[in-house]
Amino acid sequence: MAIVRAIALKDATGTALTSCGTGTAFDIGGVSAGQSLYAGLHVLSSSTGGLLVRVQGSSSSGFGAGKFTSHVAFTERSCRNGQWATPLTTGTVTSTFQSFWRAEWGMTTSGESYLMLPWMSIE
Amino acid sequence: MATIVYTNAKVLYGGHNLSGDHNELSLDYASEMQDVTAFGDSTRINTGGLTTASVSGAGYWNGGTNNADATLFELVGDDLEPLTVFGNGITEGAETGAYSMKAVIENYNLGNTVGDMLTFDLTAQGRGVK
Numbered sequence A: 001m002a003i004v005r006a007i008a009l010k011d012a013t014g015t016a017l018t019s020c021g022t023g024t025a026f027d028i029g030g031v032s033a034g035q036s037l038y039a040g041l042h043v044l045s046s047s048t049g050g051l052l053v054r055v056q057g058s059s060s061s062g063f064g065a066g067k068f069t070s071h072v073a074f075t076e077r078s079c080r081n082g083q084w085a086t087p088l089t090t091g092t093v094t095s096t097f098q099s100f101w102r103a104e105w106g107m108t109t110s111g112e113s114y115l116m117l118p119w120m121s122i123e
Numbered sequence B: 001m002a003t004i005v006y007t008n009a010k011v012l013y014g015g016h017n018l019s020g021d022h023n024e025l026s027l028d029y030a031s032e033m034q035d036v037t038a039f040g041d042s043t044r045i046n047t048g049g050l051t052t053a054s055v056s057g058a059g060y061w062n063g064g065t066n067n068a069d070a071t072l073f074e075l076v077g078d079d080l081e082p083l084t085v086f087g088n089g090i091t092e093g094a095e096t097g098a099y100s101m102k103a104v105i106e107n108y109n110l111g112n113t114v115g116d117m118l119t120f121d122l123t124a125q126g127r128g129v130k
Helices: B068-075
Strands: A012-017 A036-043 A051-058 A068-073 A081-084 A100-107 A114-122 B010-013 B022-035 B046-060 B081-086 B098-111 B119-126
Touching (some): A036 A051, A036 A068, A036 B081, A051 A114, A081 B081, A100 A114, A114 B098, B068 B098, B068 B119
Antiparallel strands (some): A012 A114, A036 A081, A036 A114, A051 A068, A051 A100, B010 B081, B046 B119, B081 B098, B098 B119
């Protein structure tokens, strides 16, 4: 496969994020046998500190405490950057069937600001 | 039928949003055909081989720090950046016309004729998705 169909998990390309948070939970489906989970991150502006972004999965849209898993953790960045996560297969997405997915982001200090877009794909 | 008028494409390359610099953007996804025709066949028989992907774009030259020219000039030959294109804006949670690949910028060309806007075109080739 040379390219994947991407699903944006958070569109912060126009309005910068200035605090920690989570995105909307989307019912994208589970990673079935023979499929892989792909994820990427575009950090489109710089700030002092560090941006941490994760891709999380859960069996319910509520993402209750202890009921979700962080499958992808991008390397902390404070400057413009693109990252392509190592694809995960059913062998590495080891938790129970998870069809709901979201992005979570954190910042290492107060006063940070980032334009960014994380995406995922199951192919 | 979900058709669109092509006015709101987006292109993100690594840490750069180059959408506003482009007025042309296209994606090519293909499989290299392999000929497996043998004696006794009455037609040419092809089978799918390795898949390839590339993105080509064009737009107006835009100088200055972090603008398209500085970005693209420095990234020719770079093979570390994901390239993501959106055919009709960005919609969270939707798998509609958005594609991403590991990419290397193959060429970045500038020029035009006297009196016209200085423009650029580029081609980025895929490097797989693993």
